[in-house]
Amino acid sequence: MHPLHANSPTISVQRRFKARHAVTIGGVEETMHEHDWHVRVEVAGPLDDEGLLIDFHLLEQALDSVLEPFRNGDFNGTPPFDEWNPSAENIARHLIEAIVHQRLPEEARDRIEAGCAIVEEAPGCHATYYSDPTQK
Secondary structure, three states, rough: OOOHHHHOOOOEEEEEEEEEEEEEEEOEEEEEEEEEEEEEEEEOOOOOOOOOOHHHHHHHHHHHHOOOOOOOEEHHHHHOOOOOOHHHHHHHHHHHHHHHHHHHHHHHHHOEEEEEEEEEOOOOEEEEEEEEEOOO
16 A cells, blocks of 8 residues: 555455456567456545445455456557557546545545545555546
8 A cells, every 4th residue: 555544544346357358568479368357456445434435245246347448358449548558557547536526426436535546457466556636
């Protein structure tokens, strides 16, 4: 998590899914290939009166809804990656931004002070994107 929120509680959820992509590197697009992606989304913020940040199920549902168009599919042909390079970095960015700005219910979004997505496209190869939900 971002060091600015080191004293805040966090929760995280994880998912695995298969999807294809072809990243452009140095102006050259790779051959389309598949990965067994592993993603983790983490959010931080204050606890409510019941000692909860947000319900895990809300975070799971939000992540599942963002991942659904990509499962067993092709990142390159699916928005926003029909316009963005489908790098692990951009995938992490899309996941956390969609979750903290759109997919969580408003009352849950209002509690989140920071978030990140960690995307593993191959064992030991991770990209992380940090988000400040107060900045759009």
